[in-house]
Amino acid sequence: xxxxxxxxxxxxxxxxxxxxxxxxxxxxxxxxxxxxxxxxxxxxxxxxxxxxxxxxxxxxxxxxxxxxxxxxxxxxxxxxxxxxxxxxxxxxxxxxxxxxxxxxxxxxxxxxxxxxxxxxxxxxxxxxxxxxxxxxxxxxxxxxxxxxxxxxxxxxxxxxxxxxxxxxxxxxxxxxxxxxxxxxxxxxxxxxxxxxxxxxxxxxxxxxxxxxxxxxxxxxxxxxxxxxxxxxxxxxxxxxxxxxxxxxxxxxxxxxxxxxxxxxxxxxxxxxxxxxxxxxxxxxxxxxxxxxxxxxxxxxxxxxxxxxxxxxxxxxxxxxxxxxxxxxxxxxxxxxxxxxxxxxxxxxxxxxxxxxxxxxxxxxxxxxxxxxxxxxxxxxxxxxxxxxxxxxxxxxxx
Amino acid sequence: xxxxxxxxxxxxxxxxxxxxxxxxxxxxxxxxxxxxxxxxxxxxxxxxxxxxxxxxxxxxxxxxxxxxxxxxxxxxxxxxxxxxxxxxxxxxxxxxxxxxxxxxxxxxxxxxxxxxxxxxxxxxxxxxxxxxxxxxxxxxxxxxxxxxxxxxxxxxxxxxxxxxxxxxxxxxxxxxxxxxxxxxxxxxxxxxxxxxxxxxxxxxxxxxxxxxxxxxxxxxxxxxxxxxxxxxxxxxxxxxxxxxxxxxxxxxxxxx
Numbered sequence: 001x002x003x004x005x006x007x008x009x010x011x012x013x014x015x016x017x018x019x020x021x022x023x024x025x026x027x028x029x030x031x032x033x034x035x036x037x038x039x040x041x042x043x044x045x046x047x048x049x050x051x052x053x054x055x056x057x058x059x060x061x062x063x064x065x066x067x068x069x070x071x072x073x074x075x076x077x078x079x080x081x082x083x084x085x086x087x088x089x090x091x092x093x094x095x096x097x098x099x100x101x102x103x104x105x106x107x108x109x110x111x112x113x114x115x116x117x118x119x120x121x122x123x124x125x126x127x128x129x130x131x132x133x134x135x136x137x138x139x140x141x142x143x144x145x146x147x148x149x150x151x152x153x154x155x156x157x158x159x160x161x162x163x164x165x166x167x168x169x170x171x172x173x174x175x176x177x178x179x180x181x182x183x184x185x186x187x188x189x190x191x192x193x194x195x196x197x198x199x200x201x202x203x204x205x206x207x208x209x210x211x212x213x214x215x216x217x218x219x220x221x222x223x224x225x226x227x228x229x230x231x232x233x234x235x236x237x238x239x240x241x242x243x244x245x246x247x248x249x250x251x252x253x254x255x256x257x258x259x260x261x262x263x264x265x266x267x268x269x270x271x272x273x274x275x276x277x278x279x280x281x282x283x284x285x286x287x288x289x290x291x292x293x294x295x296x297x298x299x300x301x302x303x304x305x306x307x308x309x310x311x312x313x314x315x316x317x318x319x320x321x322x323x324x325x326x327x328x329x330x331x332x333x334x335x336x337x338x339x340x341x342x343x344x345x346x347x348x349x350x351x352x353x354x355x356x357x358x359x360x361x362x363x364x365x366x367x368x369x370x371x372x373x374x375x376x377x378x379x380x381x382x383x384x385x386x387x388x389x390x391x392x393x394x395x396x397x398x
Numbered sequence: 399x400x401x402x403x404x405x406x407x408x409x410x411x412x413x414x415x416x417x418x419x420x421x422x423x424x425x426x427x428x429x430x431x432x433x434x435x436x437x438x439x440x441x442x443x444x445x446x447x448x449x450x451x452x453x454x455x456x457x458x459x460x461x462x463x464x465x466x467x468x469x470x471x472x473x474x475x476x477x478x479x480x481x482x483x484x485x486x487x488x489x490x491x492x493x494x495x496x497x498x499x500x501x502x503x504x505x506x507x508x509x510x511x512x513x514x515x516x517x518x519x520x521x522x523x524x525x526x527x528x529x530x531x532x533x534x535x536x537x538x539x540x541x542x543x544x545x546x547x548x549x550x551x552x553x554x555x556x557x558x559x560x561x562x563x564x565x566x567x568x569x570x571x572x573x574x575x576x577x578x579x580x581x582x583x584x585x586x587x588x589x590x591x592x593x594x595x596x597x598x599x600x601x602x603x604x605x606x607x608x609x610x611x612x613x614x615x616x617x618x619x620x621x622x623x624x625x626x627x628x629x630x631x632x633x634x635x636x637x638x639x640x641x642x643x644x645x646x647x648x649x650x651x652x653x654x
Contacts, residue, residue: 289529291598291652292467298653322464363652365595371530 003086003125004063005078008097009033010104011040017073017104018097018113020121024189036076040067057082070094072105081267083338089124096120118187127183132165132175134193136182142190151185163196197235197251200384202271203263204231222253231266231336232274234383269335272342275384276349277317277325279391282376283353284323287360290368296323296360303355311348313340350392357394370395400654403647406451410644413444417633430629437632442485444636448643449478455650466525471649473518474605474642480511485635492626498567501620505571508616512578515609523585532592542588546580557621564621572620579613601648608641 005025008018014037019029036058043055058065064082068075068090075094079086097120101111138155146152158167168178185191205226221242228238235254236247244250257263266274288296297319304314316331334340361369373393380388417437424433452475456468463469484507494500520542527538553576554569586606590599615634618624624631 286529289464289466289525292649293463293465294468295653361596363596363598364593365599367595368530368593371532375529375531 002081002083003077003079005029005032005076006090006093006121006125007033007036007076007078008094009037009074009076011037011069011072011074014038015108017101018117022125032076036065036067036074040069040074066090068094070098073098081338083267083269084341084344085268085338088341088343093120093124122183122187126186127179130164130179130182130186130193131195132163132168132179133196133198134164134182135161135196136164136167136185137161137192137194139190139192142188146185146188146190148184148188150181151188151190154181154185155190164193197255197258198386199236199239199247199251200234200275200386200388202231202234202266202274203229203254203258204266205229206261206264219249219253222250222257225250225254226257226263229263231270232277234274236383236385267336267338268342269338269340269345270332271387272345273327273332273335273340275387275391276345277327278383279353279376279380280317280349281323281325282379283356283372284319284325286372286376287356287364288323290372291360291363293322295363299356299359299363303352303359306355307348307351311351314348314352317352346390346392353392354394400651403651403654407644407647407651410448410640410647413640414637414644417636421629421633433629434627434632437629437636438489438627441632441636441639442482442489444639444643445478445485446482448639448646449475449480449482451475451643452478452646455646466522467649470518470522471646473514473521474646477511477514477518478639478642480514481508481639484508484511488626495626496623498565500626501568502571504619504626505575508575509578512575516578516582519582519585519605523589526589526592530592542581542584545584546577549580549584550576553617553621557617561622564623568620572616575616575620576613579609579616582609583613598652601645601652604641604645604648608638608645611635611638611641 004021004023005027006018006020006022007016007029009016014034016029016033019033021029036055039058040055054069055067057067063078063080066077066079066082066087068077068087073094075090075097077086077090097117098105100117100120101113103109104111104113136158138158138160142155143152146155154167154171158170162170164178164182165175167182168175171178173181182191182193186193221244224242225238225244228241229235233241235251239247239250254263258265265271284296284300287299291299300319300323304317307314313331313334316328318326318328320326335345357369357373360372373395377388377391377393380391420436421433424430452471456471456475459468484504487507488504491500491503494503523538523542524535527533527535532538533541550573583606586602586609590602590606593599593602611634615631615638618628618631618634619626
């Protein structure tokens with residue numbers, strides 16, 4: 001799990017108002033909250049300049065504590081990476097908390113914060129993780145400590161190692177209901193979820209040296225595919241390049257390599273960047289065949305220029321020779337480090353696609369643009385079977 | 399580039415009007431021969447200069463590229479340059495007009511230029527269809543070829559009905575020329591129909607009009623036995639070259 005702990009601290013007193021450990025933790029939340037409040041206060045004193053600074057992140061070797069400030073609270077989230085989407089979730093939590101328990105700003109009262117705020121935290125950090133394809137694995141001796149009757153009933157009924165979708169089918173309940181039940185189980189730490197490796201997942205080889213030691217027993221095709229896992233190529237394409245006969249077996253081998261830390265899945269923002277780059281490349285290539293390279297380049301550059309005021313980061317998306325999309329390393333690094341939320345990236349690229357297709361429709365008409373979008377969508381579904389639908393394929397009314 | 403192409407386009411539009419206006423004026427004063435003499439000189443020069451202009455505009459960026467619009471424009475320009483020879487030869491061998499040899503020489507001189515035109519246009523249609531996936535490539539090829547053959551048969555039947563039969567060799571040598579022209583016409587009509595909602599239809603439409611004019615000129619020359627030096631034949635060829643020049647400039651100005 002990416003998120004480890006959540007703390008909401010009174011900014012003035014440093015008292016921990018709410019905390020939740022999503023993984024096992026030995027730390028005293030009040031000790032941590034005092035430390036965070038003290039450090040935040042230290043940064044806010046203008047020790048190195050004329051303007052006060054704001055604490056953003058406390059960084060450890062394997063986890064980071066992300067800090068966000070509310071009006072009268074500090075939110076701290078211990079997570080494995082500093083991701084903009086996590087920060088957004090944290091800001092939403094602080095805002096909801098301040099609104100719901102505004103009286104705590106002035107007096108200390110027992111408002112049953114934990115039980116009343118639980119649902120919000122669960123829906124923000126737990127429920128969002130539960131994908132239909134996630135595999136449910138009950139923890140050892142869950143029956144000894146789980147008290148929630150619904151969760152107990154669920155876990156006693158479910159076959160081991162089934163996915164969330166299979167659980168919904170098995171229990172004959174809608175998928176949403178099953179996801180809510182699993183969220184409760186996860187909250188109780190009665191289960192762990194693991195995501196299956198999917199064909200459109202993007203992995204990168206972490207260390208070739210590490211691989212040569214550990215992965216000598218992997219099949220030859222997977223060993224070959226290691227060089228293809230460059231953080232930009234979906235597994236479906238990597239599998240095609242090494243001409244694997246059985247994609248399911250290939251994905252299982254990749255999962256094993258991921259367990260050994262020989263490969264790792266790229267951040268969601270990086271995966272989204274790769275997806276949209278592929279979409280842009282596919283569409284531009286097709287437009288270039290129909291309208292010519294010069295006009296297509298012109299449309300692209302005009303669209304970027306028109307969007308720069310709203311999405312300044314689009315300046316890092318350019319064209320090389322012909323219509324080869326070039327994403328500058330600054331943008332890639334920002335995505336790797338989680339500086340961009342998925343929404344921000346999707347909105348920008350979606351707007352760019354809209355601008356390009358609208359301009360192209362002026363030259364070749366809406367019908368041909370629609371045809372090109374349909375053909376491109378089919379092509380992308382082959383490369384990214386699970387995520388291609390997330391791209392806003394907006395057709396024109398012909 | 400914009401200023402330069404604007405001036406060229408203006409000159410071409412004016413040239414387009416010169417033939418009908420001066421032709422009518424000279425016809426009114428009974429000087430039709432002067433039009434014919436002038437066009438004998440102007441037509442090859444027009445074909446050469448517009449062909450060269452096209453090559454200057456497009457061929458600098460490479461002759462054959464993945465960009466099929468570019469390749470098609472280069473093919474049109476190269477075809478025009480080659481047709482200059484046919485235009486010059488037409489005047490030189492006009493003394494043989496009406497003989498089998500005249501038609502054989504003319505057909506063989508026009509054919510290379512027309513083949514290059516056809517290759518450019520069909521190449522674009524092929525890539526267009528591959529990208530948009532309108533129909534299978536073989537079906538598309540069969541449709542274009544069969545459509546052209548049917549149109550050719552109709553034209554031939556009408557020509558025979560109204561102007562009588564001709565010799566076998568005369569009929570055979572003009573077949574490839576007419577097939578090439580009809581294939582281009584059907585392909586361009588298809589493209590224009592498909593992109594009818596967009597402004598790219600204008601350069602393609604101009605090109606279609608030019609090819610139709612050239613086909614009419616060929617029809618007059620080969621099927622209706624019009625004199626090769628007739629002002630009508632020479633004038634239509636001239637108009638066709640000018641329209642192709644306008645089309646090339648329009649392609650160049652896309653997006654400006």
